[in-house]
Amino acid sequence: MLLNGGLSVKRHDYIVVGSGFFGAVFAQQAKEAGCSVLVIEQREHIGGNCYSYDYEDTNINIHKYGTHIFHTNNDDVWRYINRFTEFNRYQHRVLTTHQGTVYAMPVNLGTINQFFGVKLRPDEVETFITEKGSREHLDSPANFEEKAISMIGRELYEAFFKGYTMKQWGCSPTELPASIFNRLPIRSSYHDSYFNDRYQGIPIGGFTPIFKRMLEGIPVETGVDFFRDREHWLGRCGKLVYTGPVDRYFDYEHGRLNWRSVRFEFDRHDLEDYQGTSVMNYADPDVPFTRIHEPKHLHLEKSHTPNTTVTIREYSLRDNDRPYYPVNGDADKAMLAKYREMESAEEKVIFGGRLAEYKYYDMHQVIGSALQKARKELSDREKRSASIST
């Protein structure tokens, strides 16, 4: 215990900044290992960007920061997360609207046949795209546009990727690296499930109960920004686990890392079903939003208020104060390397999660990373205390 102006202030083995998946998993593991942990969170709720809640009087569970589908191939992560929730059998499929017609995404044999009005077999796709789809072979495509055209041809690129990518990134696809296109699957079969992972679903009851269960028995202070009293928190812990933005931790000494952000508009409708699916993309540049989410479709196991649905329109923007997706340009990479160097001098701090690592992580990846870092830290801690007592 420390004495502070006559008040006793409890010290903790770990203070965790942020209650998203990285912070919650780390805190849960530390508590389970017998350590004392405190979590502080600047928002008024736990769960980070995975936070979900029931929309007023509808029984419709909303993912406040965008639709989240859990998927993984990692048995360790799957076993771990199942300690805290059951999953429904939701399988994610994405549709896209282009010039008033709805197509299946990712681009697959069904999309290609529908778009060109043909009946190709899988082994005919390559030749067809080269001859009819205006494909231009390039040995080393220099940007997203060149890569896309060399893979799927100009026609499919212009219909499904050009406008959508411009809206999403706020710039021409010629300004984006070719590597971004590599992340988008293109299939010559009718397979239209978005993810190929062995395990997939939505937690029954939504995501927030997972965090409540993980943080059971751990004090959590919400509405608390670490930077309002950094020295106070550092003075109260053996080690700090920091899951906020890395550039903010170092007072932007080397500049600000760039982030793409999103903005959501919520609407309630007196309708049973607005669009018949959980996520509808809008590929055309004259539609200002990128997609519409309709969350009731994520929970087919659940009954909702009749004749009621909620939709969420998603708009993309650049906003470093509301970080969602790292831009990861060359200047960002150089800046990040300098922050990484500064981190190595912070022996009392463990940096983790998407904001601190400036990395796009899916949930299973951030859980895997938190488990790995927590297990290493807790085993090192045990060794440290064993060497002190011998």
Ligand SMILES: Cc1cc2nc3c(=O)[nH]c(=O)nc-3n(C[C@H](O)[C@H](O)[C@H](O)COP(=O)(O)OP(=O)(O)OC[C@H]3O[C@@H](n4cnc5c(N)ncnc54)[C@H](O)[C@@H]3O)c2cc1C
């Ligand atoms: C739109 C969108 C959709 C996504 N969909 C999927 C999906 O379908 N499937 C999937 O697997 N993944 C998805 N993800 C990724 C998923 O959101 C992340 O993997 C996950 O949220 C990362 O957890 P985290 O703990 O690293 O970060 P976060 O969830 O952001 O948690 C960090 C926490 O730290 C808090 N914090 C920051 N600074 C401070 C401070 N100074 N003081 C106190 N607290 C602080 C923040 O308020 C926040 O709560 C999606 C991401 C986005 C942006």
